[in-house]
Amino acid sequence: MSTLLKLDGSDGPDPFAAVGAEDELPASGPVVIPLARWERDRDALRARPSPFGIRLPNVVDVESLEASVLEAGLLVLEFPSFGDGRAYSQARLLRDSRGYRGELRATGAAVVRDQLQGMARCGIDRFELRADQSLELCREALREFSIAYQPARDALPKVRELRLAPNRT
Amino acid sequence: MYRYDQYDQKLVDERVAQFRHQTERYLAGQLPEDEFRALRLRNGLYIQRFAPMLRISIPYGLLASRQLRMLAHVARTYDKGYGHFTTRQNMQFNWPELARVPDILADLATVQMHAIQTSGNCIRNITSDHLAGVARDELVDPRPYCELTRQWATFHPEFNWLPRKFKIAFSASRSDRAAIRVHDIGVQIVRNEAGELGYTVYVGGGLGRTPIIGVKTADFVAEVDLLSYLEAVLRVYNLLGRRDNIYKARIKILVKEVGPEKFIAMVDREWARIRDGELKLKGTELDRMREHFTTPDYAALPAVDPSYEEKLRSDSAFAAWARRNLHPHRQPGYAVVFVSLKANGVAPGDATAEQMDALADLADRHSFGEIRATHDQNLVLADVRLDEVYEVWQRLRELNLATPNIGLLTDLICCPGLDFCSLANASSISVAQDVFDRFENLDDQHDIGPIKVKMSGCMNGCGHHTVGHIGILGVDKKGEEWYQVTLGGSAENDASLGDRTGPSFSREDIGDAVQRIVEVYLERRNSEDETFLETYRRVGMSPFKTRLYPTTAAA
Numbered sequence: 001m002s003t004l005l006k007l008d009g010s011d012g013p014d015p016f017a018a019v020g021a022e023d024e025l026p027a028s029g030p031v032v033i034p035l036a037r038w039e040r041d042r043d044a045l046r047a048r049p050s051p052f053g054i055r056l057p058n059v060v061d062v063e064s065l066e067a068s069v070l071e072a073g074l075l076v077l078e079f080p081s082f083g084d085g086r087a088y089s090q091a092r093l094l095r096d097s098r099g100y101r102g103e104l105r106a107t108g109a110a111v112v113r114d115q116l117q118g119m120a121r122c123g124i125d126r127f128e129l130r131a132d133q134s135l136e137l138c139r140e141a142l143r144e145f146s147i148a149y150q151p152a153r154d155a156l157p158k159v160r161e162l163r164l165a166p167n168r169t
Numbered sequence: 170m171y172r173y174d175q176y177d178q179k180l181v182d183e184r185v186a187q188f189r190h191q192t193e194r195y196l197a198g199q200l201p202e203d204e205f206r207a208l209r210l211r212n213g214l215y216i217q218r219f220a221p222m223l224r225i226s227i228p229y230g231l232l233a234s235r236q237l238r239m240l241a242h243v244a245r246t247y248d249k250g251y252g253h254f255t256t257r258q259n260m261q262f263n264w265p266e267l268a269r270v271p272d273i274l275a276d277l278a279t280v281q282m283h284a285i286q287t288s289g290n291c292i293r294n295i296t297s298d299h300l301a302g303v304a305r306d307e308l309v310d311p312r313p314y315c316e317l318t319r320q321w322a323t324f325h326p327e328f329n330w331l332p333r334k335f336k337i338a339f340s341a342s343r344s345d346r347a348a349i350r351v352h353d354i355g356v357q358i359v360r361n362e363a364g365e366l367g368y369t370v371y372v373g374g375g376l377g378r379t380p381i382i383g384v385k386t387a388d389f390v391a392e393v394d395l396l397s398y399l400e401a402v403l404r405v406y407n408l409l410g411r412r413d414n415i416y417k418a419r420i421k422i423l424v425k426e427v428g429p430e431k432f433i434a435m436v437d438r439e440w441a442r443i444r445d446g447e448l449k450l451k452g453t454e455l456d457r458m459r460e461h462f463t464t465p466d467y468a469a470l471p472a473v474d475p476s477y478e479e480k481l482r483s484d485s486a487f488a489a490w491a492r493r494n495l496h497p498h499r500q501p502g503y504a505v506v507f508v509s510l511k512a513n514g515v516a517p518g519d520a521t522a523e524q525m526d527a528l529a530d531l532a533d534r535h536s537f538g539e540i541r542a543t544h545d546q547n548l549v550l551a552d553v554r555l556d557e558v559y560e561v562w563q564r565l566r567e568l569n570l571a572t573p574n575i576g577l578l579t580d581l582i583c584c585p586g587l588d589f590c591s592l593a594n595a596s597s598i599s600v601a602q603d604v605f606d607r608f609e610n611l612d613d614q615h616d617i618g619p620i621k622v623k624m625s626g627c628m629n630g631c632g633h634h635t636v637g638h639i640g641i642l643g644v645d646k647k648g649e650e651w652y653q654v655t656l657g658g659s660a661e662n663d664a665s666l667g668d669r670t671g672p673s674f675s676r677e678d679i680g681d682a683v684q685r686i687v688e689v690y691l692e693r694r695n696s697e698d699e700t701f702l703e704t705y706r707r708v709g710m711s712p713f714k715t716r717l718y719p720t721t722a723a724a
Contacts, residue, residue: 061408082203082204082207082330083207083290083330083412084330084412085327085328085329085330085331085407086407086408086412088326088327088328088329088330088407089327089404089407089408090408092327092404093404096443097442110330112204114191114200114204114208115330117326118326118327118329118330119326121326121327122326122327144183144187145180145183145184145187145324146179146183147176147179147180148324148326149180149320149321149323149324149325150321150324150325150326151446151447151448152326152327159176159177159180159320160454162176163174163176163454163457164451164453164454
């Protein structure tokens, strides 16, 4: 099982169980379901006492997602290969345009040390690390750059703001 | 020119540390080959036919003398003593050793240089007019806008893993010297009827396998909205650009497949959402950036310099060079000097460490310490006093940098081709040499007049063959090198793509073919003032075809 790294550097096992397209919904416990099941399971999930997450394919148009999807306390974004960066834009749109405040998690083959800070900058706060990843190296990666040129969804000081208020550090 | 502040320097230094760590992990077997590949490409490092190739960024082609000296140092210390200026105003080294690349980047960082995003599927070096700030036909200096864009694009977290590479170019003059309509985004800086500055934007132009002229997506974007508009375009592309086929992944294919109207609607929708947000430029930011590109401390000089005029009369070699390699300057008593990197026997765009050092000295003495790289693979000393031009020419001649051929047939653009590049099908440099040998006689070249010959060793089109007045493309036919020829392309305001002449030519026949094309032009033009391009557009392909393929025409 892969490790779940949080934005603050802490880590732990994944509390959510993944439920496949045809699997039975367990009676209790946190689960993540594919977006395709949302309509079918919506009432059941709302009735359960446990938190739930929804996994979004990286071709989904975030702007036209039904508002009820954003009820989920967790949304999982897919980074299926090292070069496929679509979910970076999905993350930005979820945070900026849809105002999503829940947990935003990255999963897939590209959730590796060398992409983590970019993901964090786009508003992702949970990383389902690929099995071969070193937790130590990954923690370090979240601090690789200490400032940034672009406004984004993270706490890094922005160069444009630093220049406008040079006395504030 | 732009000088780093503490923040720019910090980011570049952190990048060097990051890449050093990545290289160490790769060499220790802790980073998979394909992942390291993607990471090293974002630092300009390719693995080529014989060795790695390192591409160093020269933002909008502008270099300080100390930066050019650093490139000379890199050439001497880490390479074979020379470097290659590319069509995107960058510099490439063909022989660095992988393990030493972090040291090269650390050396470059000491003079505010880097190789960030010079390759890979991300936003590449921002290019612009090599005459920015000195051209007479310029509305405003485009470089402050280029630098604002460079900073926005540098390590943009969302756009580091795009479907494909992404190139942005700026122009602010009436005659487009930056080929903006064959870029993923081309920005033309304009003034509207109310007198306000802003941008006309073209999206989806490009060369390569599917050459295409960009479509206008916005007539007028206000000056302060530059970054939000670019971000909207990139976001739409990152989400919807094709990733199933590398040859269909550029934004030009997306624009074509969804149709310009729908594409524009998607961009406008996203832009409307973010336009008044954090990306809006503040007046102070624009002012700060403009202050980096102020007018140099020009001397008050008469427009005509008697000593210069006298040399033109008394030294015919100087006069021939001045006629081709000088460009009028907006400041009286100054000239723009083109340094030709197209000497006979030298690969187009190559410069040795000694030449680079000597040019840095010339720039310090005669041109306010700055040098520019052009997308025609030459260099420019932009601010030379007329009364010093003769001295500069003498020195350039000693350095073999004064071939008087700017804009003429032997000033051809050429990619590294099969000699260096692992993608190439055919040699380009040897064909360039062949053309050079045939047309070296300058009187003939002057008679032929302005003509752009552009050559690529493969479909990727690094030599921009599709927009050459004469374009030459190397193709592989059963293991042999063949060359397809196109006529009538242009990358300027009248941008157009060249038309194929017909079947391709063998390595042996390609030189002859170029010669015949030039002959047809000389016979058909209606006066010496009608350029090759104008003649081709008037008479069309047919007379050229008849001369190139006599047997087919007779059959």
